[in-house]
Amino acid sequence: MGQPLRVGIVGAGKISGQYGATLARLPQVAVTAVADLDPGRAKLLAEAQPGARVTVLPDLYAAPDVDVVLNLTTPNQHAAVALAAIAAGKHVYGEKPLAATGADGLAVLDAARSAGVRVACAPDTVLGTGVQTARAVVDAGEIGVPHAATAFMTVPGHERWHPDPEFYYQQGGGPLLDMGPYYLTALVHLLGPVRRVTGMSSRPRSERTIGDGPRAGTAFPVDIDTHVTGVLEHDSGALTTLLMSFDVWATRLPFLELYGPRGSLSLPDPNYFDGDVRLRTAGSDSWSVLPPRAGYAGAGRGVGLLDLAEALSRDRPHRAAADVALHVLDVMEAIQASARGGASVAVASTCRRPERIPELIGVGEHAGGDRG
Template structure:
């Protein structure tokens, strides 16, 4: 199988713990270096990976034992870190979104192409048994021709649980750019890329209050719209109704449902890797649960690095490709543009639909 893919992590914040837990169990991936503005956080993260060391950013980029930079910084730093890593000849795996703007995302992709390195981007939840089992059912024709979908993410806001939530409400944040990638990436896997969008948005509250951690009670301004809704027209003609909100206390809504000529499919929360996939077909009396058919079993955040490692070894495209991430970012920016102008917007980019995982795979 060759040597493990050696990972240098930039950013040791809250999400790094989930990545660390997954990467610790992967024989094909090894964390060798960690950099963070807070040395204590960096030491804590490095201590979870035997042999990993704490380094400054320039040293991490230059390190000969770092093959790929795992970019876990806040969205406004995604492109900055990615471009520096690419300039040092490193592959990049980044948290979503690919960048704070489509222009920055395109610059990252172009730089990687010139340097001959790969860029991958979260979410890798689409590689779990939830979305992959749903995709297997769609491709087997179990709902016939898929002609519509619904996707809803409705919560009160991340300030209730995150100790430093301001970045969710600044440029590059908001419910669409924060949570939209999970839903939109899943929809690309299930229905293909998007051709045109219509969007509307609002900002019911101008300030938010931190509800947890040492800064609980602190208020801060909201600089982005926090309730976004609209319709996506996929390239094959299917229509998806989408709502992303930080302004809903509770709702009885599906995460993702697909509607076809022969039935309907309920897809589990795309923010997770697994969950029940439910199928209702014409003539059925009730929804049935499909057993897992495809995807990484027991996966967690970071499994995309395993897929990248195997793709490099097998010389094939990785399934968390930057073209999908750029297209998803373009779809989100197009929805925001539509909300501003009051008209439909044609999405400028497209992408290759990633290869499906055709069986249930164990982590290795």
């Protein structure tokens, strides 16, 4: 590949540690600069990256040794940071979601097209062996053409473990916007884009109580719906039943399953890169655990930057694609609009279905998932 893709990181908060651990073991990528509102946090992150320096935002955007800006700021800052990086002629890789709104996300894509730079976006968990092995099964026709899927993310709520959980229960939060991108991005990779949705939502509790940390026992209001359900109609005609909830104490539901005329396919948690993929074909009386067939093995947060680096060097589309991220954002907004209005809503955008990874590619030790 020649010279590594040189990365400038904006934002050194909690998730940056997972990214940093992954990037430090990728020879195709080199972190050269780190900027954060808290210089101390930036220093800690930079010290874990050989050759990286602490800098300020204007200098990072202008730096000749930064090819791509890794945007790890809070969601309400995603669009502003991306637009500033694009204006400086840099590629952008962002944490999910692409932006706080579909309109902001579209502005980012339009700016990137005009500037001739690329935008990529998490989640890159879809590039791990879990989703990619399932994708290989689907593409090989082993369950036939999928006609249905289920996607379930159910937990009691993040206030049990997060010391400052209020933002999860304010506008821009909730189970759909927080965890939906993992499930919806996997569904797009497996089944293609969504054309129409029907959604409903509820708010069983108007108040929550912090369960951990120095503020344990503190009550706070819930300003958004915390139980969201719906049906997605994909362009292929497949129908997905979706449930995203902060109001379920326990369940025996699967994370993600696909159903076809020749069998069923059960996937691991799409918030992680790996895990068992199970197949049960028509006529079989048991599930088979499939060995990994494809994807980045041992991947962690940030492996999408490896894929972006290889895509740039080979002049091919990258797989953690911004048009997929924008489409996922539009799907989530459409579900919310349907829940408010009581009718089906057409999704504003579409996207290409990214090419699957055709083989197993080892990238080192597994780096885990995200709790939110």
